[in-house]
Amino acid sequence: MIPLTKQASTQASKCFEKRQTEKYYLALVEENVLEINASIGKDSRPEFEKIRMCTESSKFCAFPKSALTKVLLLERGYYKNQPVSKVLLYPMTGRRHQLRIHCKLIGHTILGDFTYCDVRDEDLRRMFLHAFRLKVPCALENIDIKTKDPFTENEDNLWKVKETFYSLDDGIRVIDNSLL
Template sequence: MAVDKIFENEDYIIVNKPYDMYINSDNENEKNTVTCHIASHDSHLSSSTNPLYFVQRLDYSTSGILCIAKNKTAAARAGKLFEKRLTRKYYLAIVRGHILGFELADIHYAVGVDPSPQSAHKMSPVISSASLSGEPRAAHTRMLVLETGSYCGDPVTVVLLKPITGRRHQLRVHCSAVGHTILGDYTYTNKVDSTPHRMFLHATRLILPFLQDPLDIQSPEPFFTDLEFSRKWKPGKKFYKYKTQEDFTAVCDVIDKNYTVGIKYEEFCFKK
């Protein structure tokens, strides 16, 4: 798959990462990486003749916007925004099941390493005192229901996700924790959800509020333009329009609001 450059200036390259692609690899024989497509295999190393600096990460299975700095100064500038949680990130996801209990939710489950020996690289939510393990860190995700429908006859829901914190696998863990795993998420369905051709999680919009020349980057909606998905999809109830850039910006404004007047709201958190 090609790696499309959405934006580039003297400091940053912002790409639309395909699903099922690594960002980089120390294995020189691994060519399925973003770095191999846009630069050289070793460009993520400081020893490279033209090093690149990844100021954020996306999972192998996740597609969408990825910001890459061209120099240390630019990396530090963007890194501070991420560290101070000043960036705004928005993801489209399709999850299993129809979400009927709420339209908007805040998910506050802490996320830690899954202690099970057979679950390497897997994370776990703290939803009860029994799940307090793996040195969990506080995590917060907002979820807005956009549309219900069916995929291969099974109920699914299109949601907008806004991570407030940036924990490993946070969105996947939080969706699973509220009973709606992401469609095609092989890992967080215990290797059950293997039929879909991809995991349906896409980083759709990234806002970097630099004091000078702030960046607001949006990628095209990736699911319904994919024939392998759209021919298996049947629409149900639509709550918000979201497929054009203008409509997606509008639903981002909805999920940004602190108040919940007129919206069916739910909060998920572990109470000791």
Template sequence: MSNFLEECLVYRDDDLLVINKPAGLLSVPGKGDALFDSVLSRLQAIEAKTLLVHRLDRDTSGLLVFALNRPAQSHISRQFQDRQTKKLYQAIVEGQPVDQGQVDVPVCYDPKNPPLHIADPDYPKSALTYFKVLDQFQLKGQPVSRVALTPITGRSHQLRVHMQYIDHPIIGDTLYATTVGQSLSDRLCLHATELSFIHPVTGQTLNFVCPPPF
């Protein structure tokens, strides 16, 4: 377990931890022993007072912050709730979208097809994502694009559903990509590459950058 912290630790002080989460690992334990292994359970095995602040999907990699005391947890969680944090992701998507734009359509859980989520214009909670194309190239003979994604809201599966909604799903996505898109990568090519928030004690803005592994 200590090796996990050595490999994934980005930053640590008396109040918080910032971790580079690997793809394929849950942020928090699921239901049942088979889904207990997670970033949180591994950290708590090393540092029992580790507390959850936010999550990434199991197959998404990148920056996650955890608190080491209740006041820090409350302070940072409130920043996420009030949209005071800065989050930037990188993804590789199918096809070649326009240079930049936004997707402004609500995302909600699809009870008929769990664990899928869907874009539903009639759902009452908004979901907004900005995207910008960084590069366009061929992968296994297929046109793909590297994009920067900025979620303004934080709905479950938001980035994955929004890119599918504009017909450019993220490659390697076993839930939302096309069959061809799934074959282009053995992992979901979505990575939380930048995270900024205010330190709960010092009041300083902390900014972390973690380049994608793809």
């Protein structure tokens, strides 16, 4: 989102500060899903303190703050013949690396997330986390931006869907209804 005027920039910034925005992300993760509620803080180990965050369950977690992520399983399939799941992620809070850490916490690291995974697949061209939708309720204009889903068989021939649980639109409705 790029504001075109100073007034629009100010109003959008206030929406982010007041946590009035809604953000939806897509990710390919190493299998299943749920709701994750775990505080996140800085990783205090000297080699990671400027790079990594961690959950409160780590003995290295400094200054943890509450963090909540809604996760919905959209599809199961294979990426490069390895079992993976496509999920819709909705951060209820906005902590640094929240989605990446929460996925790792439940044992489903985001593909290509070399900061938080234990195994490096050098053949992966990117981290498989994608900002899919942003809603900002500005006074000037209600903004609702969607991007294209990069995790489809048409967009990436290494991704093969085995079973579908929700379409993207249905998944968003399910997440939205869980917020009521």
